[in-house]
Amino acid sequence: MHTIWKGSISFGLVNIPIKLHAATEDKDIKLRSLHKKCHTPIKYEKRCPVCEMELSMNEIVKGYEIAKGKYVILEDEELEDLKKATEEKAVEIIDFIKMEEIDPIYYNRSYYMSPNEGGMKAYGLLRKALIESKKSGLAKIVMRSKEQLAVIRVYENTLLMETIHFPDEVRNVGDVPNVPAEDQVTKKEIDTAILLIDQLTTPFEPEKYTDEYRSKLMELIESKRTGKEMVTPKEKIPTANVTDLMAALQASIDKTKPKVEKKAPTRRRKSPGKEKKVQ
Template structure:
């Protein structure tokens, strides 16, 4: 792999020279748009309708539209003069518990590798984070953009996930449909817990595959080979109206798929203590 960025991690007066690598890659099946008439790829041009000519990359500038049709022009030197815009640093601000960070803040993932003889100080930081069980919240400047990030140990290396700022995360309370009110019975909650227990397993990433992409690639291979492709038959799912019936059916389906006996419920012995705790909380609240 080729690094996409070089810089340094700084915490206190310690600097760790690092290289940045992409930790993930999209494997979406890519298509080109073709002209239906001649089957040739369509070209996308940088075209100025005012000058009626194509524009090269060297002639492009970045403009912020502050009013309709009016722009403020910013050039590279303007971005470099901004705080953090000129640096190639990952500045650690705090060490926190990983569980305190809501995953909704995560954006893109990267690996950080030691660079320029920084193996020892890199290993020192990695070991300190492993033994403390902490992750680092940092500020990073990449390509004239300063963003938040979290550093943690993953797969034997330091990884970095860029993050959204709090004002970039939308409030779920702004969704009208979330202002609902329903009543749940203890039996319904208990059945839902049984369903969760029936579907509980250890997280094994390799068992989750992109079935849609696999089917799409198979379809493309069949078309290339000139074979006819049969359309799969999709059975219509029966509509279950009653909530309790839906929960029961879901539990039975989960048990059958996982080869469990129909009468067994994982964690069944834990249900009564949970129920007793709920009763205790209601008594403490004066509900009787």
């Protein structure tokens, strides 16, 4: 399993070297956008609409919009110094709490934690202590230049870290529109709804739930593949640079060549002795 972060867990004077591994994976089917005419993948360019030019990475800076159209520029060096000052590669457990005290709306992402070299015994100690106390550790960690809250708990004999949102990252539920203040239902309607819920109640078995849309989409893709309904982007025809260059040079020469004005032809006069006599 790929390691995405190395550091340590600390609580009190106990320090546990650990590795983080992503506990979940994105199973979304990635579809590319192609040009309908030639089936070539579309490029998304970093382009300045004012200067009308494509930009390279060294021409781009980061800015924070403080007002409409007004930005504070943050240099890469400043951001890197700030990152180094806060990132100590440590998961510091600051409190121990009960999991049921955290509403699921706060949960973000899950990571498995494995012991690094020399951390086996301390890892087992924390795992056993969490199980016996029925508590979870509330910690802080800096990942991807962002400080995050996290909960450390035991999941099937493995320490699991779940990052959670800070309170100001959860939107105010009072801002949700059109939520009725009171329930306008009868006792009979409530009893019927509860009866229906009881009939549909079942133990949670996650393996029986599947992403039906993804399965059908993969079936469609496979049927097109086996049926040879595949497209290939048209190859870009290489340009004959020499020919183009010579043609451009010749066109330039022709364009800058001074124009020679043609003189009107002069009519020669006939001598009087040679004029025809009219009889």
